[in-house]
Amino acid sequence: MITFYRNFALGSLVMVILTACLLTIGHKKSQLATSLFPARDQGLVWKTSVEPEQPKGKTQLSLRNEVGNIEYDFVLDPEQRFPYTHYSIYFVDAIQTSLQVDLTRYQRVSFNIICDPKNVLLFTLFSFDDKVTDLKNLVTRRVSSTAVTCTQSWTKVSIALDDLETPQWWLSQYGFDYSEKGYRLDKSMGFAWVNSLQSPANTLSNVKLTDIQLSGYEPRTIYAAIAVCVCLWVLFFVWQLRRYTRVLTREIRTRVKDDQPLMAYKKLFIEPQKDKEKDALLRYMATEYTNHDLSLDAAIASLNINRNKINDILKEELGLTFTTYLNKLRLTEAARLLTESSHVNVSEIAYAVGYNNVPYFNKLFKQEYGCAPKTFKTLYQSKDPL
Secondary structure, three states: OHHHHHHHHHHHHHHHHHHHHHHHHHHHHHEEEEEEEOOOOOOOOEEEEEEOOOOEOOEEEEEEEEEOEEEEEEEOOOOOOOOOOEEEEEEEOOOOOEOOEOOOOOOEEEEEEEEEOOEEEEEEEEEOOOOOOEOOEHHHOEEEEEEEEEOOOOEEEEEEOOOOEOOHHHHHHOOOOOOOOOOOHHHEEEEEEEEOOOOOOOOOEEEEEEEEEEEEEOHHHHHHHHHHHHHHHHHHHHHHHHHHHHHHHHHHHHHHHHOHHHOOOOOOOOOOOOOHHHHHHHHHHHHHOOOOOOOHHHHHHHHOOOHHHHHHHHHHHOOOOHHHHHHHHHHHHHHHHHHHOOOOOHHHHHHHOOOOOHHHHHHHHHHHHOOOHHHHHHHHHOOOOO
């Protein structure tokens, strides 16, 4: 049994390590990270667009760089009521046709930005609207945005994709109620960085962008890892329980075999003793152990041997005290009855071997054989363990 416990501890350690590895892998797999720029994920192909393509009055945007950093300059015409510029990326397929992309598995978009001078831009999501969007006229894309402050120092911005709002001017232009601000992430068409009403007019503004990334959390991956771990632990414990049962069965049969010389139903072989007291004591206990009233005091009275002498004889002969030896005889006989009697219940056996208290008998039996009497009976009478 010690070998079993040692192997069980080693197996448990291996399972803990395996569980930690699986959960770590599941956690990493659940963390979604897709780079749009400067590295480009092959699953999201995009092109750039600027507005206006040609200057409108003084309003213009000039793209300066798209290597490492996206860099552009823009100027707003103070004479125009709502001057408009943007740098955008829009999703396309292999033949460069405008594409609708499902971004519902992502929760956030992040990027690094720097502006000179300080500016307030609008980060905008373009999405397909079933009521108004015409793929031949991209101006009809639904616009949803949030304001971003950028300064002359690099700033990392992280925006929740479900925290954008469709502006009232767009809703009014296409006949929507102002409350209809929802948009479809499963039909995303691209992103844009747009000037706001707080952007400086008649001033050359410079913007740099880099490290544009989509991130999210896919719980199904970690749930799958947890499910696999639970299944592995269940299988491990079932396997260990079967091994424990086999080991315990073998140990029980070995114990019963080893205890045969103590079984009272067999003739007690005692070598010729010069000491009649020793012979009398051993024979007395071998024949009287089923007596419920048997005790050390009863043995003293019956054999006329003093207490110290009885204990000295048993310790010298068997290495046991009177009570320990008495319980050994009773439990050994109980084990024999359990192995041979299929219809006798535990309480009857307890009474037959000298115990009036069944719970106490069960406790002593479990201490002696490592399992309850009913379990002992089932294991012993089962087929030979593999």
